[in-house]
Amino acid sequence: MGLKSKYTAHIAVAASAVAISLAAWxxxxxxxxxxxxQAAGAQGQTKDPASRPxxxxxxxxxxxxxxxxxxxxxxxxxxxxxxxxxxxxxKVLRVLKENDVKAVFCMVGPRAKEFPDxxxxxxxxxxxxxxxxMSHDTTMDKKSVAYQRQQIxxxxxxxxxAAGGAPVEYYRAPGGAFTPDSRRIAAEAGMRPxxxxxDTKDFEKPGTSAIVGTVKNELSNGxxxxxxxxxxxxxxxxxxxxxxxxxxxxxxxxxSFPVRTAP
Numbered sequence: 001m002g003l004k005s006k007y008t009a010h011i012a013v014a015a016s017a018v019a020i021s022l023a024a025w026x027x028x029x030x031x032x033x034x035x036x037x038q039a040a041g042a043q044g045q046t047k048d049p050a051s052r053p054x055x056x057x058x059x060x061x062x063x064x065x066x067x068x069x070x071x072x073x074x075x076x077x078x079x080x081x082x083x084x085x086x087x088x089x090x091k092v093l094r095v096l097k098e099n100d101v102k103a104v105f106c107m108v109g110p111r112a113k114e115f116p117d118x119x120x121x122x123x124x125x126x127x128x129x130x131x132x133x134m135s136h137d138t139t140m141d142k143k144s145v146a147y148q149r150q151q152i153x154x155x156x157x158x159x160x161x162a163a164g165g166a167p168v169e170y171y172r173a174p175g176g177a178f179t180p181d182s183r184r185i186a187a188e189a190g191m192r193p194x195x196x197x198x199d200t201k202d203f204e205k206p207g208t209s210a211i212v213g214t215v216k217n218e219l220s221n222g223x224x225x226x227x228x229x230x231x232x233x234x235x236x237x238x239x240x241x242x243x244x245x246x247x248x249x250x251x252x253x254x255x256s257f258p259v260r261t262a263p
Contacts, residue, residue: 002042005250007023007105016210017156018070021095023129033070041104052219053060053102053259055223056154060261061186061187061188061190061191061260061261062187062261063180063184063186063187063193064183064193065178065183065190065193065194065195065263066170066193066194066195066224066259066260067195067196067197067222067223067224067258068222068223068258068259069223069224069256069257069258069259070226070256070257070258070259070260071256072256073232073254074079074251074252074253074254074255075223075254075256076103076219076223076224076225076253076254076255076257076261077104077224077225077255077257077258078096078102078103078151078225078227078245078255079090079103079104079105079106079130079194079196079224079225079226080102080103080104080105080106080173080227080228080229081106081132081227081228081229081230081231082106082111082132082136082203082228082229082230082231083105083107083108083117083118083228083229083230084105084107084112084115084119084122084229084230084258085110085111085115085229085231085234086115086118086233087260088229088230088234088237088238089105089115089118089122089230090118090121090154091231091238092227092229092234092237092238092241093121093122093196093232095238095241095242095245096125096245097125099245099246101245101255102125102126102128102257103127103128104127104128104129104169104170104174104194105122105127105128105129105130105229106130106131106132106170106256107119107130107131107132107155107159107195108132108133108135108136108155108230109131109132109133109134109154109155109156109157109158110132110134110135110158110161111230111231112155112158112159112162112163113158113161114163115162115188116161116163116164117150119159119162119163120162120163121163123163123164123166126181128169128170128257129159129163129166129167129168129169129170129244130169130170130171130172130173130194131152131155131156131159131168131170131171132155132172132174133151133152133173133174133193134150134151134155134158136152136174137151137174137177138174138175139173139174139177140173140177140179140182141173141177141178141179141182143191145181145185146184147180147217148179148182149181149185152171152182152185152189152191153185153189155254156168156171156189158193159161164262167190167192167257168190168191169191169192169260170191170192170194170258170260171183171186171189171191171192171193171213172193172194172195173193175197176195178193192259192260192261194224194258195224196224196225196226197218197219197221197222197223197224197225198214198215198218198219198221198222198224198225198226199214199218199224200214200215200225200227200237200240201214202227202228202234202236202237203228203231203232204238205232205233205236206236207236208236208239208240208243210237210246211236211237211240211244212240212243212244215240215244215247215248216247218250219253223256224258225244227240227241
């Protein structure tokens with residue numbers, strides 16, 4: 001064998017040895033990484049849910065409170081709070097279906113757990129889900145971050161379970177009691193904080209005509225309108241929706257969902 005051939009063979013043997021070493025190192029690193037991931041997962045499963053970090057959304061969700069409509073223009077958003085309720089939610093769903101309108105239902109966690117069939121019907125009808133906390137505490141903005149996290153994330157889990165895994169796309173603080181922390185917790189869990197522009201105050205039972213009048217008089221404030229299907233007798237709400245939804249169509253307002261990431 002000539003000098004050149006011996007040199008070439010020597011280089012090939014050395015390269016082969018390096019390749020084998022790299023492969024062994026990669027296998028060891030992968031094993032170590034997998035072991036670390038499994039250990040971290042096992043550790044996370046033992047923690048209290050309120051102490052775990054919120055699941056990270058694949059989409060970077062804005063923390064700002066949404067009001068605008070996805071469709072833009074003259075579009076409006078119908079939002080329904082405090083349910084589901086076995087007496088009133090089916091009636092609200094009926095009116096929405098009769099008018100071919102989709103809405104956002106902001107649910108209290110234990111109510112969703114108690115009435116999963118209603119939650120699934122809401123999803124089946126094409127509406128979207130919103131987290132309205134565990135106990136509808138309108139003073140939660142004065143409570144600890146740990147308390148806010150528990151209220152938000154536990155409710156989200158209950159609603160998702162009741163819905164059969166359908167996503168909870170928004171978070172609405174009870175009484176508008178948002179904080180920078182609650183907005184961050186919701187956004188990191190994939191939920192856009194959701195406000196409103198028109199508060200019909202239907203929960204005060206002011207009369208059907210008063211509810212309708214509020215919508216007509218305050219719609220210039222913005223597109224997101226707040227109604228309730230839970231928290232008491234909602235006959236006035238149902239009657240108001242029967243009048244308001246056709247009127248909005250007559251005025252040239254299409255129906256949309258609130259923005260999540262961009263108009």
